[in-house]
Structure formats: C-alpha cells, structure tokens
Amino acid sequence: MNIKTSTAGIIGSGSWATAIAKMLLENVGQINWFFRKTETIESFKELGYNPRYLQSVEFETERINFYNDVDEIVHDSDIIVLAVPSAFLPEILSGLKSDLSTKYFLSGIKGIVTHENLLVVEYLNKYFNVPYENVGVIAGPSHAEEVALEKLSYLTVANIDEPKAARFARLIESSYIFTSTSDDIWGTEYTSVMKNIIAIGAGIAHGLRYGDNFQAVLVSNAIREMKRFVDAVHPITRDIKDSAYLGDLLVTVYSQFSRNRLLGTLIGRGYSVRNAFLDMNMVAEGYYASKSIHEINQNYNVDMPVCEMVHSILYENQQAKKAMIRLTEKLS
Structure with a gap:
C-alpha cells in the first residue's frame, strides 16, 4: 500500500x-x-x-x-x-x-x-x-x-x-x-461501540437531573465495565486509559456534539425512545449498539450494569427513573 x-x-x-x-x-x-x-x-x-x-x-x-x-x-x-x-x-x-x-x-x-x-x-x-x-x-x-x-x-x-x-x-x-x-482492532472497535451506549446512560442521568458528582462515578464505573468486556472478548494486553479508549468515552459522554448523550438526555426528560429519535432527526449509534452488546454478552456474562441499564430502557420498556435508581445501588 x-x-x-x-x-x-x-x-x-x-x-x-x-x-x-x-x-x-x-x-x-x-x-x-x-x-x-x-x-x-x-x-x-x-x-x-x-x-x-x-x-x-x-x-x-x-x-x-x-x-x-x-x-x-x-x-x-x-x-x-x-x-x-x-x-x-x-x-x-x-x-x-x-x-x-x-x-x-x-x-x-x-x-x-x-x-x-x-x-x-x-x-x-x-x-x-x-x-x-x-x-x-x-x-x-x-x-x-x-x-x-x-x-x-x-x-x-x-x-x-x-x-x-x-x-x-x-x-x-x-x-x-x-x-x-x-x-488492537477488536478492542478499539468494541470500546468505540460501547462508549456510545454509555453516553446514552450519561445523557439519561443528565435528563433526570443527576449532577456532575454522579456523572463522574458513572463514567469511572463505565470504563471498568468496558475493560471487563473487551478483556473477555479479546484478551490481550491493553491500557484502557489510552485516548483510543478512555478519551473517546469521555468526549462522547460530555461533549455538546454527542448525539448519543442527546438521545439519553431526551429520554431522561420523559421522551419516548421513538419521539427522541424524531426530535433529533439524526442517527445515534448507541441505540443499535445496545441490543448487539447485550446479545454478545449472553456468551460472556460480563458484569455490565451501565450498559444493561441502558438496554432495559431502550428495549425492555423500563422507566428511566426507576432503572437509574437501580443502577445507583450497583455503582461504587
């Protein structure tokens, strides 16, 4: 080449x-x-x-x-x-x-x-x-x-x-x-997929009026969640703190340009998933990724409370407020 x-x-x-x-x-x-x-x-x-x-x-x-x-x-x-x-x-x-x-x-x-x-x-x-x-x-x-x-x-x-x-x-x-x-093509791709799901979760928390303190806890738990998953799916030596992993997660979770965070914010404010998409008029990759990662994880059984919380809201009709309360009891 x-x-x-x-x-x-x-x-x-x-x-x-x-x-x-x-x-x-x-x-x-x-x-x-x-x-x-x-x-x-x-x-x-x-x-x-x-x-x-x-x-x-x-x-x-x-x-x-x-x-x-x-x-x-x-x-x-x-x-x-x-x-x-x-x-x-x-x-x-x-x-x-x-x-x-x-x-x-x-x-x-x-x-x-x-x-x-x-x-x-x-x-x-x-x-x-x-x-x-x-x-x-x-x-x-x-x-x-x-x-x-x-x-x-x-x-x-x-x-x-x-x-x-x-x-x-x-x-x-x-x-x-x-x-x-x-x-690390597998790790970088999987974390690129997962950070969109987590950004939806952070957006839901924002829409529900959780503060910066909680967002920091959610993200610190989420990066460990990402590491557990990619290490299970493709176990090699990697530093999850590298910008390809952690940096991409942070910008997607916090940026004003993040479509996935916006989708979550609208859902946290009470929009249905369908109406949130209509209001955005944009594709949020995390919506599709949530279902796929949930299904892939059936083979690995990795503990992923943030991703599972998002999936329960997007695909299992769980009320955002109740699902977030359940998540808060699992974070550390």
Whole structure:
C-alpha cells in the first residue's frame, strides 16, 4: 500500500464523512466521494461545500470526483474509507460486483453491524473476504465539528499490522490531527461501540437531573465495565486509559456534539425512545449498539450494569427513573 499513489474513496456523506474528506485532502491531491443522491452532488458542486453537513467547510470541488454508484467508486479506489452508520452498511454494500478482497479499508464507523452483531472488520472479512490486515480502524476522541474547526485532535489508527496502521495514519494526519497506532482492532472497535451506549446512560442521568458528582462515578464505573468486556472478548494486553479508549468515552459522554448523550438526555426528560429519535432527526449509534452488546454478552456474562441499564430502557420498556435508581445501588 503506497499512500502517496493510492486513490482514496469515501463512502458516506454525513458530518464525519465530511470531516474525513477534509483530513484526506490535507494529504492527497484528489479523492473519490460517494453520495446517494445526485441532487446533493449538484448542490455540492455549485456551493463548494456539503449542503447538508458542516457547511463551514469549503472544498476545492475540482479535487473531488463525485460518485453515486458504489460499484464504480469501489472499482476506482485503492483505499476505501467507510463513514456511514453501521446499520446501513449491509444495504450500501449489497449487490456489489467489484472484488473487495484486494482493497484496503479505513473504517470510521463507530458502530456494530447489527443483523449479526459483527464488528466492521469482521463483517468485511466474513462477507467480502477482506483480510484483517487490510482494514484500519479510526479510534479516539473525534467529533466532526471540531475537526471542521481545525481544533487539535488526537486519533489512533488500529491495524493488526502496525506498519500498515502507520501508513493508514499518514492519510489523516495534519497540523491539527496528531496520530498514533495500535494493533488492537477488536478492542478499539468494541470500546468505540460501547462508549456510545454509555453516553446514552450519561445523557439519561443528565435528563433526570443527576449532577456532575454522579456523572463522574458513572463514567469511572463505565470504563471498568468496558475493560471487563473487551478483556473477555479479546484478551490481550491493553491500557484502557489510552485516548483510543478512555478519551473517546469521555468526549462522547460530555461533549455538546454527542448525539448519543442527546438521545439519553431526551429520554431522561420523559421522551419516548421513538419521539427522541424524531426530535433529533439524526442517527445515534448507541441505540443499535445496545441490543448487539447485550446479545454478545449472553456468551460472556460480563458484569455490565451501565450498559444493561441502558438496554432495559431502550428495549425492555423500563422507566428511566426507576432503572437509574437501580443502577445507583450497583455503582461504587
């Protein structure tokens, strides 16, 4: 994989995909970019920015090759960056004729493919024969809105082959994006999934008017919960305090930009789950992740009171106030 000569294509058109496009264009001359709607492409070309997300980020559109056919962008790209909600990934990739097994992937998806509870790397390997060493995972605290503003951010790129992780990392690093590497693709993906669930829990606590003192206890318990789970599912030596794990959890729990925290806050204030989604008009990955992690944990029986509290509210119709009171009795 030669970063300087490889052609990168982005599948996704939301805020995170837009932020990734900005990062890529710091390092390569041109990118390929997939949009589902041709009218969005035409508006983008006319305006010079994504008409739906991060409109403050202006692009030189002559440096972008726009696509609305997934097969074409996969065929024309050596490295494919995935930045779509995980629940939509099977639909987007269904019917592909192109061979993905020779492609390189960089996943910006912080979610789980829910129909079989597969991580993105597992999904690509199982259904498209993509070798694990050909998939990089973007981890760490990384809100798209701050990348758009060129706020200093620290990202981790994981790959089972660390030299390849370093080559992937060079695609997105810049004066405002510092990168590090990891060989822990399972741990970084699972914690990226779990932190969204925990952010919903923190949002519920906020909506119920629990204070900062309680939030600190919830988060300190949650990071231990995450460690117990990833150590059970993929037991290797890792430092859960690294920014790829703990940092990503903290920013998702506390940030004003966190969709998952917002979903939880609305539920804590009395919204039904359905009405909270309607009010947000955005995808919160933690909703889907909650069901998947709950089902995966049936095989491991890890003690995860925060995640189980969120699942009971989202999927078992438990009243938020009562579920939170039960949780408070389990925390330390």
